[in-house]
Amino acid sequence: MVVDLVLGMAGSGGDGVVSAGESLLAAVSSHGYHAMMTKSFGPQIRGGESSCRVRVGTVPVHNPGGALDAAVALNWEDFLKFGAELELAPTTVLIHEAKAGPPPEALVRRGAMPTEVVAVPITELTNQSAGTEKAKTSVVLGLLCGWFGVPEDGVRRGLEKKFAKKGEGLLETNERALKAGIEHALANPLRSTKRLAPPPTHSPKLLCDGNDLCATAALFAGCKFFGGYPITPSTEVMQTLAKEIWKYGGTVLQAEDEIAGIGAALGASFAGLKSMTATSGPGMALKTEIMGLASIAELPLVILDVQRGGPATGLPTKSEQADLFQAAFSAHGDVLRPVLAPISVGDTFRVTVEAFNLAEHYQTPVIILSDQEVAQRKETVEPIDTSRFTIEERLAPSASDLVDYRRFRHTESGVSPISHPGLAGGSYLGAGIEHNEKGDPTASGAEHARMNEKRFKKLEPLQHRRDLFDVLGPSDAPFALISWGSSAGVAREAFELARAKGLAVKLLIPRLLYPIAVPVYREFLASVEAGLVVELSHQGQLHKILRMQLDLPAGLRSFCHSGATPFRPDQVLAELEALAAVGVK
Amino acid sequence: MVVDLVLGMAGSGGDGVVSAGESLLAAVSSHGYHAMMTKSFGPQIRGGESSCRVRVGTVPVHNPGGALDAAVALNWEDFLKFGAELELAPTTVLIHEAKAGPPPEALVRRGAMPTEVVAVPITELTNQSAGTEKAKTSVVLGLLCGWFGVPEDGVRRGLEKKFAKKGEGLLETNERALKAGIEHALANPLRSTKRLAPPPTHSPKLLCDGNDLCATAALFAGCKFFGGYPITPSTEVMQTLAKEIWKYGGTVLQAEDEIAGIGAALGASFAGLKSMTATSGPGMALKTEIMGLASIAELPLVILDVQRGGPATGLPTKSEQADLFQAAFSAHGDVLRPVLAPISVGDTFRVTVEAFNLAEHYQTPVIILSDQEVAQRKETVEPIDTSRFTIEERLAPSASDLVDYRRFRHTESGVSPISHPGLAGGSYLGAGIEHNEKGDPTASGAEHARMNEKRFKKLEPLQHRRDLFDVLGPSDAPFALISWGSSAGVAREAFELARAKGLAVKLLIPRLLYPIAVPVYREFLASVEAGLVVELSHQGQLHKILRMQLDLPAGLRSFCHSGATPFRPDQVLAELEALAAVGVK
């Protein structure tokens, strides 16, 4: 019996492995397991090979896990295209389509070959049981039920839901294939005995991905306008809002490009609405100019960047955390804008609401830096108590403010009451050009300096937002892990493993990436002598930004690698142990 | 007699003060003086107030200087709009149009009022002598000849050149006005006796601005394609090339926007030509995505960013050094690209040639980060010995490279031989998507990591380009100044003043801003305990980037302020002395 099981499969685009993964996920989560599914495709968004991995646990799972417990290859060619995504270990049970023949040389050469390799005549079983090849993945699901204790009735219920509307025939076909898979498994027991432990006491959970929760949080926060242009892996946010937002008096505009998308969103904000745009790296690049306009015009705006591999078109279907520099620094002139990152699917809700609150409160663009993994992996989420959220609104001008109204009035906080078209007495000239308190254009260096100060000063309170950081572990620990976004869940597991091994380590997970909350880091780092900043990029961008703004302990290193393949907890643990072995000082 | 004289004047758009400044500059430079003229306008590029200042010296001048020796106000309203640009001191001779009345309250309230204020009936003198108000500035030039020893025949020759083609009448009119000004000055001697010392022994000089030299250097380096879109203050580069480049077999394309401009330039580079685009901050923002494409496709490209005040439209006619973050960091994914900055008009030639060399050699986009002041101020430049420049060409594939050609072959240097359409055997797929050595798309994390490494590795030699840094002063000095772009000339004068006062200070001026040449800085900073990084931005962006990549001496601080008004040498000196007064340790 195991409390944690990682299953993976690969096939060609048409095989439906992703859809099978979803059935699997639905099955286990309906039984009360914690679970998570990630999918992976070839270099093109549409077409080519595809794969998925599902991690199931009796305790919460924070990342997709390490090497697979069970791997299913529908053909070798496609399976081989996924290296690290579907990592094998000697302990993996490797199941493959029998007619594909034994594991090819190329796989064997990679090393770490499973000791238990099982050929199953999957196509044959499907044809015999279902009379059509199309039900292949139902056979696979049956094998997983039979061999690994995946709850059979959960899978069956999933099939019912999935094929209910597609006509009786299809459902029956697939049920027969499922049964054939189960029977094959029972008739051919494995050597390995990795059967899933019974589920924890049942508690209802949400099952969704990060993009789902981002869109829902936007509605929750009162977003009334979305302007955007499709781009992987962010499009689902627009798609969800395009279904829902009208009910709440809002609008989605699919614009002609990313510039028009953010332009329209900024216009809606100028007109007084909570407003949003979403994109990925290439679109962020195009939005740069108007993000600067939002900063100087002091207009609230939420900008979602679901990071994918870069540069340029890069790796559109894979995760990377290499847009942080762009989020923090890409603007001409001096600009400061908050950058937030969710660390898991569930966290995306909170971070998105926070982004709207910051935007409205500080009259500023706010970037949510999600990443493909957080955005598109589907996982079980503990129900969210929405009553503990407050929703902020922008500061409206009082009657006295409207006497000789100065839109950009210098106030103590740096935040000025903001009017909007339609409000009598509040007319002003919004502008991308530097302006005085009223909004009139100026070329004065002194006015410019004052306005720059105002725009920076108003964000100073962010320095003290401790609630935007998770800190775990003993406060006097000499070792540390810092990680963000989708890597944070890996760091968290590595941290727990290290603690279990007795290492004096602590963990910092920032949701606020920029501006750097100096006091929070200072306090955390006070005891730290060595540690790792774990992030999925070639340069280790957060580590570099921390260096820029803080005096870091000499032993705090960057632990980073280029995107596509997430870190594994054991990699981080090993690196941390190596660091600790060198010893403190 | 003075060896250094700073003159300034302001008027409304139509008064022609800038044109008068140019005549003045031509006059003094033709006599062998070193000189420099800067101009300044209101918040709008076209229309509104304008001003200029001319600094003349018997020794080279590195910056526009501090408070004015003589100021001319054609009317108070416009003069007042220029605060720090036309700074007054008690020692300034303030000359104003008599009919405008005495200096207004607003000016007096600013403090530091000149003790010598001279009312001149400029309009009256003009009408009397020339019979038209239009020759006003010739009267002003006459006053400056008469009172400050500006060489009269130089001015006269300038008028001849300027009005030669506009018909006899105009020339005569202006000559009469000039004479009237001179006579008025001689008849009404000043209390102050700031007369310019005789010029140094005559040596021929170039008279031009930074944009002139950038365009000329591009031709010199072999640039054959320019694609761009007009934007202040960079447009003159396109304008010059649009006249000249055809002669050398090249083309200028005025594109429909900045994206198309860089797109076409990148296309030309793909086709094998040395290629360039130019813009300012807002245009840089728009070019971000295609700059990333140039990086991943490993195509040479020179991108000129003439910085102006930001964010957004900002202060389009004023200088600022706040696009460094954007130049260094704005890209999605991990990108490294060289950023160079010229420190003076003359330096622009060298830096531009260098930019083409780096682009071609390393197959990378290179950013030239000029700024409005360096780009648009006109100054005397020592003749440039072009024979000492080498011109680099991209690495062509050998015959054996073309056997099963791999465009992105991993080589020791990271640079791969590059083909171009038209070359038999060299066909490949250029792409913004991640690719393998051949250029075929990939989604493999391992391939991606190798390509990221390649793209970063190839730029490592830049770490050792000591020739891209000016280092002055004793190597063991505990105090330091670091400055770049147009501020470098100010820092240089402050450095010289400090040295003259016996301060143990050294000076570092980087032309290579990014990547940070760690060994060069390490060596320079070895002796340093305190110092200033002087730059014209709110955030002090170079200082922040240095922190990011180096362990800086604790006493090395940022000395920065928002743009529009350049630093004055005495400000930097004062700050440095304050630092030194606190003492070493």
Added chain:
Amino acid sequence: MDTATTTCGATATPKDYSSALKPIWCPGCGDYGVLQALYRALAAIGRPPHEIAFISGIGCSSRIPGYTTAYGFNSVHGRALPIAQGVKLANPDLQVIVAGGDGDGFSIGGGHVAHAVRRNLDLTYLVMDNQVYGLTKGQLSPTSPKGLATVTSPLGSLEEPINPLLYTLAYGAGFVAQGTPAEMPGLTALIEQAIRYPGFAFVNIQSPCVTFGQEEQQMRAHKAHLRPLASLGHDPSDQLRALDLARSYGKELHTGVLYRNPNPPPTYDALVRERQRALAPEAKDRSRLLDVFLQK
């Protein structure tokens, strides 16, 4: 955000729309006339200034919002139309006017026009077409005639100009007109009609740049050569004839309404509002939004 629509009605005067900011266009610039015509048209319509959102890009012409008492947004170069669409969708009760230059609208902003037109929001788009880049001092504009020598085309341009009238007609605009400040009553009337047209309305205004423009594009030439479409007996409901007439842009100076859709279709903003009203009953309580994801 259903702001009640109020009107100043007969009480509004052009002065009500004029702000304290002093225009800094060159003396004689055509844009002064455009501004006056706009004041008059706004007064004739009579919406209070705070119910007007006036969006522009960057250029000499794009400064115009600042000279009115409306809510203005002098944004960035080329992006006035997308921003304006966001404003209008956020609050369809606003009277939204967009203005800018030929460069702003048809060069850098050219990609947005077709989409603004096909969406057909109730917007008024005024382009001050001076066939040159005024603000940046005289570069070639997309409407500059072929062969023109400018600072960026010192040897003469090699490309055909674009045709704003033909393009917007081909895009399907419901209201397309052309005017000039050389004929103020006509221009005022066109702006007023454009604002009143329920849908996307475009007025191309030949607004001379006295500083960088050509002789043939100045007030004097306009006065000498303008050909009112009315005098040609043009029927503005005839789209095909409008397309045909539009082809002489750059050769003839037609003034008046080229095309006005006699049966304006519902606007995008009206359709959006309709959809919002229809779906409002399906709105969930904020605390129930996450229920769709509950696995039971």
Added chain:
Amino acid sequence: MDTATTTCGATATPKDYSSALKPIWCPGCGDYGVLQALYRALAAIGRPPHEIAFISGIGCSSRIPGYTTAYGFNSVHGRALPIAQGVKLANPDLQVIVAGGDGDGFSIGGGHVAHAVRRNLDLTYLVMDNQVYGLTKGQLSPTSPKGLATVTSPLGSLEEPINPLLYTLAYGAGFVAQGTPAEMPGLTALIEQAIRYPGFAFVNIQSPCVTFGQEEQQMRAHKAHLRPLASLGHDPSDQLRALDLARSYGKELHTGVLYRNPNPPPTYDALVRERQRALAPEAKDRSRLLDVFLQK
């Protein structure tokens, strides 16, 4: 860079243009047919592959350069035309082909089309118009019919589609045609003619998306409904008639050449080369370039 123009002539076969990279379009995708037609057209023309530069943006359709033996550039979304113009100006001897989807070309890239057309470089622009965003999985495209329900317009779109044929004609394109892989010989011929046309040539290819497209846009429907312009007796030199016919885009499936300028004007690249040749004698020695600034 006056590469001598060579031809394979009669010896070239479609296979010469087919690369080792295996297309990963969905089985049945219309783009397979487009690729075959292109191979054939290229073989008929016979330029060696290395003298062809094939530029695209991003989309399913934009993958096409990689499947040929030409120099390809699979650039970024929407920017194929500007890049291609740079390539052509850099080396006018190259045969430059641009390809992409309806989204790539008319949505994000829409602002570049009018300018590419009016510059009139000798380029061939092939759009695989499938009325949907294929690569990103089924969103609304600018050519999707009004009212279409997609993942981004689940309640039906509210905007009119754009009209690629009418737009490019209004922009002044010298060659405008439409084809479909449902009729391979015709499509092949159109591509060949477009490439041979000396100037900007546009072919709108109705290329079905089997995965996200509508029933009415599939091969079967094309075969049933296509109306060859030749069979209508259309004279491709009649621009006004072409404009008129173009207006039925989205309603009728016209195939063939809508417009071909019978007197193609000189191309921009030819004018550029002419200018370069005329001015070459004025070239200064590299070491003398700075002399203009010398004050004596």
